[in-house]
Amino acid sequence: MGTFYMLVGFSVAISIFHTLNSFIDVQNDQFSSTSWHFKRFYSISTNFQKRQTPNYVLLPTNxxxxxxxxxxxxxxxxxxxxxxxxxxxxxxxxxxxxxxxxxxxxxxxxxxxxxxxxxxxxxxxxxxxxxxxxxxxxxxxxxxxxxxxxxxxxxxxxxxxxxxxxxxxxxxxxxxxxxxxxxxxxxxxxxxxxxxxxxxxxxxxxxxxxGSQTCSFYNILDSDSPGEVIIGGVNRGNIFGKFQIWDNYDTGLLDTPMFRLVGGNNTANATVIEGPYKPPGAANRPAWIEIKEANIRLPSRVHEWITTTLNASRTDIGYYMPCNHQFDREAVLEIIWSEVTIRIPLTYITSPPTIARNVRDDNMCFVNLGDPPGESEYSCILGGPFFRAAYVVLAPADSFTAIAASKQNATSQDIVPLSGNVVAMLQSVSGSDAPMDSSNPESPPGASIPNTGQKSLSTGAIAGIAIGGAAVVLGGIGALIFLCIRRRRKWKTPPVIPLPEPGLEPLYGSDQDPTYRPISELSASFKHASNTSTPPMELPGSLDREPLTGRIQ
The missing domain is CATH 2.40.70.10 (Acid Proteases)
Structure with missing residues (x-):
């Protein structure tokens, strides 16, 4: 029976570990039920090491x-x-x-x-x-x-x-x-x-x-702070809300958005300066995301809003503005799709005086604007400042593009490896939701992010809870098995049968009582009173001798 209990305990332990492993996978949006195989349970430490090996590549950028x-x-x-x-x-x-x-x-x-x-x-x-x-x-x-x-x-x-x-x-x-x-x-x-x-x-x-041929880009075109590229995963610690995904175009293409220029950094109290505006022929002219483009190229009307607000002008080497020009530094360009809005402060479009390269007038500052696209080009080309406000995912193998609102100056690492049905996984990934006002320095100014009501634990917390729970359950199973084995051993200890007093004989013989066991059949460790100097054992004084049953109890 001891072996039976040990097998039962081992089977239960395997089931618990497999369940906990599946729990961790689901919490991390890795919908895989085969992460651990039964044949590898002989080495728990090996499996934990395998689970901690990342299947993504994180590259810091400057x-x-x-x-x-x-x-x-x-x-x-x-x-x-x-x-x-x-x-x-x-x-x-x-x-x-x-x-x-x-x-x-x-x-x-x-x-x-x-x-x-x-x-x-x-x-x-x-x-x-x-x-x-x-x-x-x-x-x-x-x-x-x-x-x-x-x-x-x-x-x-x-x-x-x-x-x-x-x-x-x-x-x-x-x-x-x-x-x-x-x-x-x-x-x-x-x-x-x-x-x-x-x-x-x-x-x-x-x-x-x-696990997948995906590239996610965070803050990659910001000269003031580092960014990151994650190959094979996304960092949900760097996003607000959820992704909007386009899989009806080639990689890098997406629907032409609407545009709006607003002042102030609280959507509820924002003053709409211009817009909303959607370029003509938008259905046939998608927008284009370009990671090597330092500037943002906007439709003519939107381009005019920006240059007028910044007092910027075109030179033979790009757009510049007077460094001392006063403008509403809380003004924001909103780029609006059906499920996500990217809000680009105009300060992202301007550059510090140190970037005024190749300009003789030191009072002129570079502006991250390109010429408006022609009628035969994309409706807009999103580079430079766009990547400071948007978290972008490009998937050339699966031909889709995804974007979410980017969380500025984020320091947390909550990376979700992507594999299998990548689109379905991205649809389930959700970043934090924050009140969009000036009191929250991490929130994108005035961004309109839907409240999903979801709060997720970090990967470390989930793993700690899972391992701690497993330890408690396994400890209880081990204690139960120990008690069962101990009790079984106690049952196997033969009882000491006292001898009858001299002169007392059974009321009937062994041939009449099938339960009667002669002394000669007792354990070999038992010594008969006639073979030792020890006097015959007497029954305890409390023994009730009436009536006699004729059996030794």
């Missing part, structure tokens, strides 16, 4: 201006062991990753005026190739950030690339000549990627480092 370029960048490690080298890369939506080749003499190279710009673009991010890593088939590598010419060329190599704790074997170009910063090709734009040379996103997916 956004910088210089005289040569405007760079959204991150850093990856190339190579292994002693040859590992950290290289700063510009993030692009294209499919190609490339790095500059380390010259035989870096000093000589950088002192040569001919290569001055190349040296500045490379900075300290050089790659020293090994012959064993060189690809031999179709080895010529070319790359350009425009379609006009191939500004970067060299050879194809393959090596281990590590970012966000995930290592992957990646093919990339090693440039002999270049005219821009080294690039990490995320592969989130449409095009014809070479299947023989998978981009970074595809390589991570093929080598099981991520």
């Amino acid at each position: 956004y910088t201006y210089d005289d040569l370029d405007i760079n959204l960048s991150t850093s990856l490690e190339f190579g292994t062991g002693s040859s590992r080298k950290t290289i700063k890369l510009k993030l692009t939506p294209q499919h190609v990753t490339w790095v500059p080749r380390l010259p035989e003499s870096q000093t000589e190279f950088c002192n040569n005026q001919k290569y001055e710009n190349e040296c500045r673009f490379a900075g300290n991010s050089w790659y020293s190739p090994r012959a064993a890593n060189r690809r031999t088939e179709n080895n010529n590598f070319t790359f350009s950030e425009t379609v006009d010419y191939n500004s970067t060329y060299g050879d194809w190599y393959e090596d281990t690339v590590t970012g966000g704790g995930a290592s992957v074997s990646l093919q990339f170009g090693v440039a002999e000549h270049w005219r821009s910063a080294p690039a990490l090709g995320l592969g989130v734009q449409d095009g014809n990627p070479n299947p023989e040379r998978p981009n970074y996103l595809t390589a991570l997916s093929q080598q099981a480092r991520i």
Whole structure:
């Protein structure tokens, strides 16, 4: 019976662990019932370690201006062991990753005026190739950030690339000549990627480092604070409300929104300055999200609202405004879709005086505006300031785009890995809901976010509750099994049967009483009184001898 109770307890423990594991998956929006397999319950610690291994890649980003370029960048490690080298890369939506080749003499190279710009673009991010890593088939590598010419060329190599704790074997170009910063090709734009040379996103997916080919972008085009890109997941700690999803266009395209310019930072008391306005022909001219676009390009009428409010004017190198121009610094441009509203303060569209590059008048400040799109172009192109106010998810493999209102200066990490039916998972993801007023510095000014009434625990809290509950339940089961085994052992201890007093005999013989057991059949450990010097045992004085039953009790 002891073995039976142990098997029952073990089965119950397995059921509890499987249930708790499913509970954690559901709370984290990972609808998987096969995360732990029965055959692996022999090693609980191994399973916990497996559960804690992230299936997403988080890349911190920085956004910088210089005289040569405007760079959204991150850093990856190339190579292994002693040859590992950290290289700063510009993030692009294209499919190609490339790095500059380390010259035989870096000093000589950088002192040569001919290569001055190349040296500045490379900075300290050089790659020293090994012959064993060189690809031999179709080895010529070319790359350009425009379609006009191939500004970067060299050879194809393959090596281990590590970012966000995930290592992957990646093919990339090693440039002999270049005219821009080294690039990490995320592969989130449409095009014809070479299947023989998978981009970074595809390589991570093929080598099981991520659960889905999705890229989420948070605060990536803000020069004042860092941002992040999560490949294979989203950080719901960085959003308000829920996502609106478009899966009826190619990746990066979405319905043309309505626009409104309001003053003040409380929707209830806001003064509508202009709008609402929807561009003509919006049904046939979708909007476009562009991660490498520093500016926002708005329909003509909306563009005019902004330039008039900011007193901005067009120059041959972009839009500028007087740095001392006074305007309503609480004014907000609202970009309105059916399920989400993105509110961009006009201060996001202006830049500090330090960005007034290439302008002789130090009193002129750069404005993050581009020319209005032409009639044959997209209705608007959302870059630069839009990414400071919106959390964007691009999924090239599943051909959808999702956006939510972004929480500024967020520090929490509540990352939801995405896999399987990604659209359904995103529909269930909800960020915090906050009162939209000036007393809440984290809320987007005047944003209109639906109240879902949902409050979610963090992943750590859920895991702690689950593990603590499992420990209590398993402790109770263990105590029950211990008591059952102890009681069973107590039952197996043979009773001590006292001998009858001399002269007392059964009223009938053993042949007449089937329950009678002769002394010779007692346990071998029992010693008869005639074989020891100990006097015969007497029955206790309290024994009721009347009436005699004829049996030894």
